[in-house]
Amino acid sequence: MTTTGAYGERFGEFLRLEGAPPTLMTRSLRSTEIAVTETRNDNPVPGLSGSFAAEDAYLVSLKLRDYPDCELWEQGRHIKKADVHAGTTYIYDLKADPRYVIDKPLHSLHFYVPRSALDGLADQSGARRIDALDCGLVGHDDAIVRHIGASLREGLRRPAEANQLFIDHMMLGLTAHVAQAYGGFRHKAEISRGALAPWQLARARDKLESDLGGKLPLQAIAAELGLSVSHFSRAFRASTGLPPYRWLLHHRVRTAKRLMSARGLSLSEVAISSGFANQSHFTRVFSELAGISPGAWRRDALGTAGRQR
Template sequence: MLADRIASAIGESFKIPPPPTIAARVAGGSEIAFSHFKSQDVQFGLSTPSPRQEAFVFNIPLISTRYPVVSIDGRRQSVIQDPGKAYLFDLSSKNEISLETAYNSVRFHIPQTAIDHMGYEKGLPRVGGLSAKFLGQDDLVLYNLALTILLAILKSTQVTTAFVEYIALAFHDHVVHTYGGVRKCGCAGMGGLAPWQIRRACDYIEANLVNDPSIAMLSQECGLSTSYFARAFRTSTGMTPHQWITRRRIERAKSLMAHTTESLAQISVMCGFVDQSHLGRHFLKQESTSPAQWRRRQSGRALFKSEDLEV
């Protein structure tokens, strides 16, 4: 898997334990990876260059960090990396970075194959590569995506596959326009799904809530590309696929809490949540109460109804 390879390569290059890394499978079976790249230990020397490959890395710092040496194909410079800026590295070059500093950042890894396959899906002209005006370009979009995906990296078992895929789609869309020279389409917004596609997607989600349905699976059910499906689904439902999946899981949990005596821990797993605390966090966000409190209220209402029938 790309995530394991990336984590191992970063660990070897920077002499740190393999950082937590997740990946999203996108068009053509290619993947985009996200890593939380962090160290508090100051070391000496430079990082070990990774094998050259047709891929690109965006380093998005979460704290200000001064690197005394950043070497790209032998050209050295001192760089202060600041939050809110994106630092693009072409992995076909020989990249070395001094290890004499503490750092904390999110790393986006996108192979050229992912750029090509996703661009083809969207009907875009081929992007021969990515380039920035200078090392350290203001990019609040990538900074906010980094903050969003960071939660998924740190709690990878508690996020839907569809959520990580959605971030990957948004990341690709942004970088091909900002760093790949592809002009944004000025046409009107795209339409939604056909009624049969909405039914097919929603039925598939209901049948697979516990199995973590992905955007790739849903788009295949509807005969669409992943990028088109994700945008059309949001147009039709007002929600992203992962938001819809989470909402349906909570609705199923409510039904089970109201009509069965299963424990909250059992219901959580039956609805696709990792555990009871995972259900609790999403339930509180949507219902503004805990599952236990909601269940007690439902039990009280059922008691009142039965007493009314006896009168």
């Protein structure tokens, strides 16, 4: 896959990696691409990294491995050398052509956030657009970026199991967080934080139930209701107590229980029919939400049904 932004295949070229690194992407804000790429190289060839084309966009980089004596370059000039510690977050302005010397093992997550996504967030919220993100903070511990990064790493490892609603939710949260924490973005106070109207909730549930695989993006559901993605996400949670991607997981489990209550289907068939990627994915999610494995639940359910007859 050839990309135009600083993610995916282009990031592999930037760091001289073999093949395209794992990447997840959303288009929930103005159909703008927001992406996360995981890069790792345990045995790099020493040298200066490649260069991205200058663009009005940012990289929010979560370091997953210590990188002592990191040499940073911007606009063709050596800027500084500093120790980079695992768990810290850095923000780079892609207009400044950030590069660094690759001379030791590396492992990071990089969130690609273009200016158009930040503008889209402000426009959807009816708020003032931010001027810029603060890229001057050096190696700070950002618990929210760490949490979002840890959640998305699961999806990067098992992309077939990461439904698009989950990716959209996490990337929207990341964009809103960096806009607030590093750009001074604020939602307008008068924005409604109420629940969906009954007809909106019914239609949203219908859309979610019609796509158990979770391929339908948040943007499509929100547009169906005439709402922005951020407004829809907040209102859906106010109505149900769960974000859309989490509600869908619970609905998958409810569907699986109905299927397992009838004899004849294998657990693998139940998994696929309920929207899970495979039986392993089904078992993990079902056990987390139901507190019991699918096999044990079915034995109990069928045993109870047999005793009642």
